Amino acid sequence: MELTKISFKKYNGKRLNAEELSGYSATYWKDVWRRLMVNPTAMLSLAALVIIIILVIIGPLISGHDISSINPRRANLNPSLENWFGTDNLGRDLFTRVWYGARASIIVALVCTLIQTVTGCLYGGVMAYFGGWVDEVLMRIIEVMTSMPTLLITILTMMVLGNGMVALLVAMSVTSWCGTARLIRGQVMQLREAEYVLAAVALGASPFWVILKHLIPNTFGLLMLTIATSIPDYIFTEAGLSFLGIGLQPPNTSLGVLISIGxxxxDFFPIQLLVPGLILCTIVLAFNLLGDGLRDALDPRMRQ
Incomplete structure (x- = not known):
């Protein structure tokens, strides 16, 4: 039997002959995506997030109502064809306000996660690569910052800077990067003795080039898990702070603000609390389930 006539089975069930198999190469990220696709819970969560993001973008536009237009005559209406989620106590369309608030909550979470990831990667990479007294000094700074209660730091920051969006971003990002820095430090300390790193140093690459080009990219799998779990944490934290009157406050709108108003x-109009609360729970749950799926897909021990 000739080798070219032998067929092999691919992961998705497609039959490949020897010639097709010789030209097929499954990269690490292709294999991760394949394993993620066979996880129905993760894919359902991803589909839910895609739908929510689409509604966050176009929801306020398709409703036909302005977010801040007040009409006391139409206050506290039940859901109808004109107002799909009803109206609030000032006659404002709840559908428009819910998706506008979800947009603000997601933006806050994404920006805080970006700040956490970039700062943590750079800080942790410098700690692990240089080591010695640099590692000791930078680690002591992290220990001092993490020894203070996070909620207390957030409250004090909001009291100083106010209740705006920028103040909230600063307050939620002051110490959030410390955990990521420690995580990256541990990974980079394992990678810095690798042969490709030693080769880059021998060729004259600068320390920061080695960190950014060779070390940080090899921690992407771990970073993706951190990002997937950080986003829902930030969304829930923002909602909690706004509900308690510490975070965003009217006229700013977020899911936490809407839940606080609802x-x-x-007692009389539960829909005003249930709708933003349900959207918040759906977003947080979808991100958490997607994070679990990514964890399984990125773990090489889960390969079958």
């Missing part, structure tokens, strides 16, 4: 009328 709990004031929940």
């Amino acid at each position: 709990q004031q009328t929940m």
Whole structure:
């Protein structure tokens, strides 16, 4: 039997002959995506997030109502064809406000996650690569920052800077990068003795080039897990702070602000609390389930 007539089975069930198999190469990220696709929970969560993001972008536009237009005559209406989620206590369209608030919550989470990831990667990479007294000094700084209660730091920052969006971003990002820095430090300390790193140093590459080009990219798998778990944490934290009156406050809008307003009328108009609360739970749950799927897909021990 000739080798070219032998067929092999690919992971997705497609039959490949020897010639096709010789030209097929499954990269690490292709293999991760393949394993993620066979996880129905992760894919359902991803589909839910895609739908939510689309509604966050176009939801305020398709409703036909302005976010801040007040009409006391239409206050506290039940859901109808004109107002799909009803109206709030000032007659504002709840559908428009929910998706506008979800947009603000997601933006806050994404920006805080970006700050956490970039700062943590650079800080942790410098700690691990240089080692010695540099590692000791930078690690002591992290220990001092993490020894203080995070909620207390957030409250003090919001009291100084106010209740705006920028103040909230600063308050939530002051110490959030410390955990990522420690995580990256441990990974980079394992990678810095690798042969490709020694070769780059021998060829005259600068320390920061080695960190950014060779060390940080090899921690992407771990970073993706950190990002997937950080985003829902930030969304929930923002909602909690706004609900307690520490975070964003009217006229700013977020899911936390809407939940805070809705709990004031929940005895008579529970829809004003249930809708933003349900959207918040769906977003957080979808991100958490997707993070679990990514964890399994990125773990080489889970390969079958």
